[in-house]
Amino acid sequence: MPRFALKIEYDGRPFAGWQAQADQPSVQQAVEEALARLDPGFANGARIAAAGRTDAGVHATGQVAHADLQRDWDGFRLSEALNFHLKPAPVAILQAAPVADDFHARFSALERRYLFRLVARRAPLTHGRGRVWQVQNPLDARKMRAAAAFLIGQHDFTTFRSSICQAKSPVKTLDEITIEEIAIPHGREYRFSLRARSFLHNQVRSIVGTLERVGAGGWQPERVREALQACDRAACGPVCPPQGLYLTGVGYPEDPFTE
Known part of the structure:
Protein backbone atom coordinates (compact mmCIF):
# COMPACT_ATOMS: atom_id res chain seq x y z
CA MET A 1 0.00 0.00 0.00
CA ALA A 109 9.33 14.18 13.34
CA LEU A 110 12.46 15.89 14.69
CA GLU A 111 10.84 19.23 15.49
CA ARG A 112 7.59 21.13 15.49
CA ARG A 113 7.21 24.85 14.95
CA TYR A 114 4.41 27.03 16.28
CA LEU A 115 3.49 30.68 15.79
CA PHE A 116 1.31 32.68 18.15
CA ARG A 117 -0.12 35.99 16.95
CA LEU A 118 -1.10 38.64 19.48
CA VAL A 119 -2.48 42.05 18.45
CA ALA A 120 -2.55 45.07 20.75
CA ARG A 121 -5.01 47.79 19.72
CA ARG A 122 -8.01 49.56 21.17
CA ALA A 123 -10.47 49.13 18.28
CA PRO A 124 -12.13 45.72 17.86
CA LEU A 125 -10.68 43.45 15.22
CA THR A 126 -12.57 42.83 12.00
CA HIS A 127 -10.35 40.99 9.49
CA GLY A 128 -8.26 39.22 12.12
CA ARG A 129 -11.13 38.14 14.34
CA GLY A 130 -10.77 34.49 15.30
CA ARG A 131 -7.18 34.35 14.01
CA VAL A 132 -5.29 36.37 16.64
CA TRP A 133 -5.52 37.11 20.35
CA GLN A 134 -6.32 40.75 20.97
CA VAL A 135 -5.33 42.86 23.97
CA GLN A 136 -5.90 46.59 24.27
CA ASN A 137 -2.55 48.00 25.37
CA PRO A 138 0.95 47.75 23.83
CA LEU A 139 3.42 45.29 25.36
CA ASP A 140 7.11 45.62 26.20
CA ALA A 141 8.78 43.24 23.75
CA ARG A 142 12.22 43.73 25.33
CA LYS A 143 11.01 42.47 28.70
CA MET A 144 9.16 39.56 27.09
CA ARG A 145 12.35 38.50 25.28
CA ALA A 146 14.29 38.66 28.56
CA ALA A 147 11.68 36.47 30.23
CA ALA A 148 11.55 34.01 27.32
CA ALA A 149 15.31 33.44 27.61
CA PHE A 150 14.77 31.62 30.91
CA LEU A 151 12.69 28.98 29.10
CA ILE A 152 15.23 28.02 26.43
CA GLY A 153 16.86 24.60 26.86
CA GLN A 154 15.87 21.43 28.67
CA HIS A 155 13.61 21.93 31.68
CA ASP A 156 10.82 20.38 33.68
CA PHE A 157 7.87 22.32 32.22
CA THR A 158 5.27 21.14 34.75
CA THR A 159 4.31 24.78 35.40
CA PHE A 160 3.44 25.23 31.72
CA ARG A 161 1.65 21.89 31.29
CA SER A 162 -2.09 21.29 31.20
CA SER A 163 -3.49 19.27 34.08
CA ILE A 164 -4.91 16.81 31.52
CA CYS A 165 -1.63 16.42 29.59
CA GLN A 166 -0.96 12.75 28.81
CA ALA A 167 2.79 13.05 28.13
CA LYS A 168 4.88 10.57 30.13
CA SER A 169 7.35 13.24 31.25
CA PRO A 170 7.13 17.02 31.76
CA VAL A 171 10.78 17.39 30.70
CA LYS A 172 11.11 19.00 27.27
CA THR A 173 13.79 20.88 25.37
CA LEU A 174 12.65 24.22 24.00
CA ASP A 175 15.08 25.08 21.21
CA GLU A 176 13.91 28.56 20.29
CA ILE A 177 11.56 31.39 21.20
CA THR A 178 11.62 34.55 19.13
CA ILE A 179 9.32 37.54 19.57
CA GLU A 180 8.80 39.87 16.63
CA GLU A 181 7.06 43.23 17.05
CA ILE A 182 5.33 44.65 13.96
CA ALA A 183 3.63 48.01 13.54
CA ILE A 184 0.09 47.71 12.18
CA PRO A 185 -2.53 50.42 11.60
CA HIS A 186 -3.62 51.73 15.03
CA GLY A 187 -1.72 49.07 16.96
CA ARG A 188 1.09 46.52 17.24
CA GLU A 189 1.31 42.83 16.43
CA TYR A 190 3.56 40.49 18.41
CA ARG A 191 4.55 37.18 16.82
CA PHE A 192 5.88 34.48 19.12
CA SER A 193 7.71 31.68 17.26
CA LEU A 194 8.56 28.52 19.22
CA ARG A 195 10.49 25.45 18.12
CA ALA A 196 11.02 22.10 19.87
CA ARG A 197 11.03 18.41 19.12
CA SER A 198 7.68 18.14 20.89
CA PHE A 199 5.46 20.16 23.20
CA LEU A 200 3.30 19.40 26.21
CA HIS A 201 -0.45 19.96 26.05
CA ASN A 202 -1.14 23.71 26.30
CA GLN A 203 2.58 24.45 26.70
CA VAL A 204 2.73 27.13 24.00
CA ARG A 205 -0.46 28.86 25.15
CA SER A 206 0.74 28.76 28.77
CA ILE A 207 4.09 30.27 27.83
CA VAL A 208 2.61 33.05 25.68
CA GLY A 209 -0.03 33.89 28.29
CA THR A 210 2.69 34.20 30.91
CA LEU A 211 4.93 36.31 28.67
CA GLU A 212 2.01 38.63 27.98
CA ARG A 213 1.82 39.35 31.71
CA VAL A 214 5.48 40.36 31.58
CA GLY A 215 4.91 42.56 28.53
CA ALA A 216 1.92 44.23 30.19
CA GLY A 217 3.95 45.04 33.29
CA GLY A 218 2.17 42.67 35.68
CA TRP A 219 5.22 40.41 36.04
CA GLN A 220 8.93 41.11 36.07
CA PRO A 221 10.95 38.86 33.71
CA GLU A 222 12.62 37.05 36.65
CA ARG A 223 9.24 35.82 37.83
CA VAL A 224 9.08 33.56 34.75
CA ARG A 225 12.27 31.83 35.91
CA GLU A 226 10.76 31.42 39.39
CA ALA A 227 7.54 30.01 37.89
CA LEU A 228 9.50 27.50 35.82
CA GLN A 229 11.56 26.38 38.80
CA ALA A 230 8.42 25.98 40.94
CA CYS A 231 7.27 23.02 38.79
CA ASP A 232 3.75 23.92 39.89
CA ARG A 233 0.82 24.60 37.56
CA ALA A 234 -0.46 27.20 40.04
CA ALA A 235 2.66 29.32 39.37
CA CYS A 236 1.78 29.72 35.67
CA GLY A 237 0.34 32.90 34.25
CA PRO A 238 -3.00 32.89 32.38
CA VAL A 239 -3.37 30.42 29.51
CA CYS A 240 -4.06 32.48 26.41
CA PRO A 241 -6.95 31.64 24.06
CA PRO A 242 -6.45 29.23 21.16
CA GLN A 243 -7.31 31.43 18.19
CA GLY A 244 -3.86 33.03 17.90
CA LEU A 245 -2.01 29.70 17.67
CA TYR A 246 -0.76 28.14 14.42
CA LEU A 247 1.17 24.92 13.77
CA THR A 248 3.49 26.24 11.07
CA GLY A 249 5.79 23.35 10.30
CA VAL A 250 7.20 19.94 11.13
CA GLY A 251 10.82 18.94 10.56
CA TYR A 252 11.95 15.47 9.48
CA PRO A 253 15.36 13.87 8.77
CA GLU A 254 14.53 14.34 5.09
CA ASP A 255 11.87 16.78 3.92
CA PRO A 256 9.14 14.62 2.33
CA PHE A 257 7.94 17.59 0.27
CA THR A 258 11.20 18.48 -1.44
CA GLU A 259 10.56 18.85 -5.14
Whole structure:
Protein backbone atom coordinates (compact mmCIF):
# COMPACT_ATOMS: atom_id res chain seq x y z
CA MET A 1 0.00 0.00 0.00
CA PRO A 2 1.66 3.28 -1.04
CA ARG A 3 2.09 5.79 1.79
CA PHE A 4 1.67 9.52 1.20
CA ALA A 5 2.60 12.49 3.34
CA LEU A 6 0.11 15.37 3.29
CA LYS A 7 0.97 18.98 4.15
CA ILE A 8 -2.24 20.52 5.45
CA GLU A 9 -3.44 24.06 6.11
CA TYR A 10 -6.64 24.82 8.01
CA ASP A 11 -8.66 27.44 9.80
CA GLY A 12 -9.43 25.88 13.16
CA ARG A 13 -12.49 27.95 14.00
CA PRO A 14 -15.22 25.51 12.83
CA PHE A 15 -13.54 22.46 14.35
CA ALA A 16 -13.30 20.85 17.79
CA GLY A 17 -9.62 20.26 17.04
CA TRP A 18 -7.59 17.98 14.81
CA GLN A 19 -8.58 14.64 16.33
CA ALA A 20 -11.70 12.83 15.09
CA GLN A 21 -14.56 12.86 17.60
CA ALA A 22 -17.87 11.07 17.57
CA ASP A 23 -20.16 14.08 17.91
CA GLN A 24 -18.16 17.14 16.82
CA PRO A 25 -16.49 18.18 13.55
CA SER A 26 -12.72 17.74 13.32
CA VAL A 27 -10.02 18.39 10.75
CA GLN A 28 -9.06 14.72 10.74
CA GLN A 29 -12.64 13.76 9.90
CA ALA A 30 -12.79 16.27 7.04
CA VAL A 31 -9.60 14.91 5.45
CA GLU A 32 -10.62 11.27 5.95
CA GLU A 33 -14.03 11.89 4.39
CA ALA A 34 -12.31 13.42 1.36
CA LEU A 35 -9.98 10.41 1.16
CA ALA A 36 -12.99 8.08 1.36
CA ARG A 37 -14.21 9.56 -1.92
CA LEU A 38 -10.95 8.48 -3.57
CA ASP A 39 -9.78 5.33 -1.83
CA PRO A 40 -11.67 2.16 -0.81
CA GLY A 41 -9.54 1.73 2.30
CA PHE A 42 -10.77 5.01 3.74
CA ALA A 43 -14.29 4.23 2.61
CA ASN A 44 -13.97 1.22 4.92
CA GLY A 45 -12.63 3.12 7.92
CA ALA A 46 -8.87 3.58 7.42
CA ARG A 47 -7.34 6.43 9.43
CA ILE A 48 -4.63 9.04 8.95
CA ALA A 49 -1.97 9.98 11.51
CA ALA A 50 -0.81 13.55 12.13
CA ALA A 51 2.31 15.18 13.52
CA GLY A 52 0.34 17.02 16.20
CA ARG A 53 -3.19 17.07 17.59
CA THR A 54 -4.13 20.73 17.61
CA ASP A 55 -6.90 21.85 19.98
CA ALA A 56 -10.24 23.42 19.17
CA GLY A 57 -9.81 26.79 17.49
CA VAL A 58 -6.10 26.29 16.71
CA HIS A 59 -4.98 26.79 13.11
CA ALA A 60 -2.28 25.25 10.93
CA THR A 61 -0.24 26.36 7.97
CA GLY A 62 2.04 23.33 7.96
CA GLN A 63 0.40 20.34 9.65
CA VAL A 64 1.68 16.99 8.34
CA ALA A 65 -0.22 13.71 8.19
CA HIS A 66 0.34 10.41 6.43
CA ALA A 67 -2.12 8.10 4.73
CA ASP A 68 -1.82 4.57 3.36
CA LEU A 69 -3.77 4.23 0.12
CA GLN A 70 -4.81 1.18 -1.85
CA ARG A 71 -3.88 2.70 -5.20
CA ASP A 72 -0.91 4.75 -6.31
CA TRP A 73 -1.25 8.43 -7.19
CA ASP A 74 0.74 11.25 -8.64
CA GLY A 75 1.22 13.61 -5.69
CA PHE A 76 -0.10 16.68 -7.49
CA ARG A 77 -3.23 14.87 -8.70
CA LEU A 78 -3.88 13.53 -5.21
CA SER A 79 -3.72 16.99 -3.64
CA GLU A 80 -5.97 18.42 -6.35
CA ALA A 81 -8.54 15.64 -5.89
CA LEU A 82 -8.54 16.00 -2.12
CA ASN A 83 -8.97 19.77 -2.32
CA PHE A 84 -11.95 19.29 -4.62
CA HIS A 85 -13.64 16.95 -2.12
CA LEU A 86 -12.72 19.09 0.91
CA LYS A 87 -14.84 22.01 -0.29
CA PRO A 88 -16.29 24.03 1.37
CA ALA A 89 -14.40 23.17 4.59
CA PRO A 90 -11.57 25.62 5.39
CA VAL A 91 -8.98 22.88 4.90
CA ALA A 92 -6.43 22.68 2.09
CA ILE A 93 -3.88 20.05 1.08
CA LEU A 94 -0.84 22.16 0.19
CA GLN A 95 1.18 19.20 -1.01
CA ALA A 96 0.99 15.40 -1.24
CA ALA A 97 4.13 13.32 -1.66
CA PRO A 98 4.95 9.60 -1.69
CA VAL A 99 7.08 8.51 1.26
CA ALA A 100 8.77 5.34 2.47
CA ASP A 101 6.74 2.76 4.37
CA ASP A 102 8.59 3.58 7.60
CA PHE A 103 7.77 7.30 7.46
CA HIS A 104 5.43 8.31 10.28
CA ALA A 105 4.05 11.84 10.50
CA ARG A 106 4.30 11.86 14.29
CA PHE A 107 7.12 9.51 15.27
CA SER A 108 9.54 10.47 12.48
CA ALA A 109 9.33 14.18 13.34
CA LEU A 110 12.46 15.89 14.69
CA GLU A 111 10.84 19.23 15.49
CA ARG A 112 7.59 21.13 15.49
CA ARG A 113 7.21 24.85 14.95
CA TYR A 114 4.41 27.03 16.28
CA LEU A 115 3.49 30.68 15.79
CA PHE A 116 1.31 32.68 18.15
CA ARG A 117 -0.12 35.99 16.95
CA LEU A 118 -1.10 38.64 19.48
CA VAL A 119 -2.48 42.05 18.45
CA ALA A 120 -2.55 45.07 20.75
CA ARG A 121 -5.01 47.79 19.72
CA ARG A 122 -8.01 49.56 21.17
CA ALA A 123 -10.47 49.13 18.28
CA PRO A 124 -12.13 45.72 17.86
CA LEU A 125 -10.68 43.45 15.22
CA THR A 126 -12.57 42.83 12.00
CA HIS A 127 -10.35 40.99 9.49
CA GLY A 128 -8.26 39.22 12.12
CA ARG A 129 -11.13 38.14 14.34
CA GLY A 130 -10.77 34.49 15.30
CA ARG A 131 -7.18 34.35 14.01
CA VAL A 132 -5.29 36.37 16.64
CA TRP A 133 -5.52 37.11 20.35
CA GLN A 134 -6.32 40.75 20.97
CA VAL A 135 -5.33 42.86 23.97
CA GLN A 136 -5.90 46.59 24.27
CA ASN A 137 -2.55 48.00 25.37
CA PRO A 138 0.95 47.75 23.83
CA LEU A 139 3.42 45.29 25.36
CA ASP A 140 7.11 45.62 26.20
CA ALA A 141 8.78 43.24 23.75
CA ARG A 142 12.22 43.73 25.33
CA LYS A 143 11.01 42.47 28.70
CA MET A 144 9.16 39.56 27.09
CA ARG A 145 12.35 38.50 25.28
CA ALA A 146 14.29 38.66 28.56
CA ALA A 147 11.68 36.47 30.23
CA ALA A 148 11.55 34.01 27.32
CA ALA A 149 15.31 33.44 27.61
CA PHE A 150 14.77 31.62 30.91
CA LEU A 151 12.69 28.98 29.10
CA ILE A 152 15.23 28.02 26.43
CA GLY A 153 16.86 24.60 26.86
CA GLN A 154 15.87 21.43 28.67
CA HIS A 155 13.61 21.93 31.68
CA ASP A 156 10.82 20.38 33.68
CA PHE A 157 7.87 22.32 32.22
CA THR A 158 5.27 21.14 34.75
CA THR A 159 4.31 24.78 35.40
CA PHE A 160 3.44 25.23 31.72
CA ARG A 161 1.65 21.89 31.29
CA SER A 162 -2.09 21.29 31.20
CA SER A 163 -3.49 19.27 34.08
CA ILE A 164 -4.91 16.81 31.52
CA CYS A 165 -1.63 16.42 29.59
CA GLN A 166 -0.96 12.75 28.81
CA ALA A 167 2.79 13.05 28.13
CA LYS A 168 4.88 10.57 30.13
CA SER A 169 7.35 13.24 31.25
CA PRO A 170 7.13 17.02 31.76
CA VAL A 171 10.78 17.39 30.70
CA LYS A 172 11.11 19.00 27.27
CA THR A 173 13.79 20.88 25.37
CA LEU A 174 12.65 24.22 24.00
CA ASP A 175 15.08 25.08 21.21
CA GLU A 176 13.91 28.56 20.29
CA ILE A 177 11.56 31.39 21.20
CA THR A 178 11.62 34.55 19.13
CA ILE A 179 9.32 37.54 19.57
CA GLU A 180 8.80 39.87 16.63
CA GLU A 181 7.06 43.23 17.05
CA ILE A 182 5.33 44.65 13.96
CA ALA A 183 3.63 48.01 13.54
CA ILE A 184 0.09 47.71 12.18
CA PRO A 185 -2.53 50.42 11.60
CA HIS A 186 -3.62 51.73 15.03
CA GLY A 187 -1.72 49.07 16.96
CA ARG A 188 1.09 46.52 17.24
CA GLU A 189 1.31 42.83 16.43
CA TYR A 190 3.56 40.49 18.41
CA ARG A 191 4.55 37.18 16.82
CA PHE A 192 5.88 34.48 19.12
CA SER A 193 7.71 31.68 17.26
CA LEU A 194 8.56 28.52 19.22
CA ARG A 195 10.49 25.45 18.12
CA ALA A 196 11.02 22.10 19.87
CA ARG A 197 11.03 18.41 19.12
CA SER A 198 7.68 18.14 20.89
CA PHE A 199 5.46 20.16 23.20
CA LEU A 200 3.30 19.40 26.21
CA HIS A 201 -0.45 19.96 26.05
CA ASN A 202 -1.14 23.71 26.30
CA GLN A 203 2.58 24.45 26.70
CA VAL A 204 2.73 27.13 24.00
CA ARG A 205 -0.46 28.86 25.15
CA SER A 206 0.74 28.76 28.77
CA ILE A 207 4.09 30.27 27.83
CA VAL A 208 2.61 33.05 25.68
CA GLY A 209 -0.03 33.89 28.29
CA THR A 210 2.69 34.20 30.91
CA LEU A 211 4.93 36.31 28.67
CA GLU A 212 2.01 38.63 27.98
CA ARG A 213 1.82 39.35 31.71
CA VAL A 214 5.48 40.36 31.58
CA GLY A 215 4.91 42.56 28.53
CA ALA A 216 1.92 44.23 30.19
CA GLY A 217 3.95 45.04 33.29
CA GLY A 218 2.17 42.67 35.68
CA TRP A 219 5.22 40.41 36.04
CA GLN A 220 8.93 41.11 36.07
CA PRO A 221 10.95 38.86 33.71
CA GLU A 222 12.62 37.05 36.65
CA ARG A 223 9.24 35.82 37.83
CA VAL A 224 9.08 33.56 34.75
CA ARG A 225 12.27 31.83 35.91
CA GLU A 226 10.76 31.42 39.39
CA ALA A 227 7.54 30.01 37.89
CA LEU A 228 9.50 27.50 35.82
CA GLN A 229 11.56 26.38 38.80
CA ALA A 230 8.42 25.98 40.94
CA CYS A 231 7.27 23.02 38.79
CA ASP A 232 3.75 23.92 39.89
CA ARG A 233 0.82 24.60 37.56
CA ALA A 234 -0.46 27.20 40.04
CA ALA A 235 2.66 29.32 39.37
CA CYS A 236 1.78 29.72 35.67
CA GLY A 237 0.34 32.90 34.25
CA PRO A 238 -3.00 32.89 32.38
CA VAL A 239 -3.37 30.42 29.51
CA CYS A 240 -4.06 32.48 26.41
CA PRO A 241 -6.95 31.64 24.06
CA PRO A 242 -6.45 29.23 21.16
CA GLN A 243 -7.31 31.43 18.19
CA GLY A 244 -3.86 33.03 17.90
CA LEU A 245 -2.01 29.70 17.67
CA TYR A 246 -0.76 28.14 14.42
CA LEU A 247 1.17 24.92 13.77
CA THR A 248 3.49 26.24 11.07
CA GLY A 249 5.79 23.35 10.30
CA VAL A 250 7.20 19.94 11.13
CA GLY A 251 10.82 18.94 10.56
CA TYR A 252 11.95 15.47 9.48
CA PRO A 253 15.36 13.87 8.77
CA GLU A 254 14.53 14.34 5.09
CA ASP A 255 11.87 16.78 3.92
CA PRO A 256 9.14 14.62 2.33
CA PHE A 257 7.94 17.59 0.27
CA THR A 258 11.20 18.48 -1.44
CA GLU A 259 10.56 18.85 -5.14
